[in-house]
Amino acid sequence: MKAGNGQHFEQSDNAQAAVEVQSRLIMGQRVSQAPNDKQELVATVAAIAAGAGPVEAVLTDSGFFSEAAVQQIEQSPEGAPTGTTVYAPLEKTSPHRNVADLEKKAEPEPPGAGASVAEVMRHRLKTGSGKALYKLRQQTVEPVFGILKSVLGFRQFLLRGVAKVSLEWELVCLAYNFRRLHTLGAGLQLAAAR
Numbered sequence: 001m002k003a004g005n006g007q008h009f010e011q012s013d014n015a016q017a018a019v020e021v022q023s024r025l026i027m028g029q030r031v032s033q034a035p036n037d038k039q040e041l042v043a044t045v046a047a048i049a050a051g052a053g054p055v056e057a058v059l060t061d062s063g064f065f066s067e068a069a070v071q072q073i074e075q076s077p078e079g080a081p082t083g084t085t086v087y088a089p090l091e092k093t094s095p096h097r098n099v100a101d102l103e104k105k106a107e108p109e110p111p112g113a114g115a116s117v118a119e120v121m122r123h124r125l126k127t128g129s130g131k132a133l134y135k136l137r138q139q140t141v142e143p144v145f146g147i148l149k150s151v152l153g154f155r156q157f158l159l160r161g162v163a164k165v166s167l168e169w170e171l172v173c174l175a176y177n178f179r180r181l182h183t184l185g186a187g188l189q190l191a192a193a194r
Contacts, residue, residue: 013157013165016044017173019141020052021059025180026144027052029173031166037061041069045084058086059137065090067117087134089125090118148176 014037018028028048034040041064048055058073065088073084108126111119124130148154154172157165181187 013162013169014040015157015165015169016040016047017141017144018044018048019144021136021140023180023184024140024144025177026173029169031162031169033162037063038066039069040064041066041086041088042072045073055084057133058084058088059134059140060086060088061137062089062092064088065121070117070121085124086121087125087130087137088121089134090121144176147179148172152176152179 012033012035014032014034016030016032016037017026019025020027028044028046030044030047032040032043041058041060044064045055045058070086070088073086074082076082107128108123111123115123125134152172152175157168159165159168
C-alpha cells in the first residue's frame, strides 16, 4: 500500500471482520490489500459463514459506502430484493450527541420513486428505526477490535503475504471467538444440555 505521503509503499494489509450484534462473535473475516474500504463491503459480507443464517442488516461506517456495493448486497443480479438492508452513512458521523439529536422529530418523508441509492440511504438513517439500528454498530464492532488489540495484544501481523496474513487473521479471530464463547458461558450451556 502507499504510505502516508504517497511517495513510497509499505507492506500492509487491510483486515476485515463481520460481527454479529447480539453475541459479538466474528461471523466472517478476510484480508485484502486495498488501501481503503470503499471496495470491501461486498466481499466482507460474502465472507460471513453460511451457517450464520441470513443477514438481515449490515451496519457499517461511511468508509465502506458505495452505491454499487449497496445495490449488489440489497439486490440480486436480476434486481430482486435479497432481504439484506445496508445502513451506511455517506459522511463521517460523530459518536457524540448534541441537543438537536435529543429533540423529538417527526419521521422524514420517504424519497421519491426515482431516488438514488444515496438519497435512500440518507433517509434510511434519519428514520427512528434506522437511527436505533445504526447506533448498534458502534457498540458491536468497536469493542471487538478493542479487545483484539488491548486484551489479546494483537497489534500487527507477524507474517507476510496475503495467504499467510489471512491465516494469521483467521487464527486471531478464532482466538477471539473462543474467548467470547467462554464469556457467554457456551461451555456451561453445552455441558448442561448433555
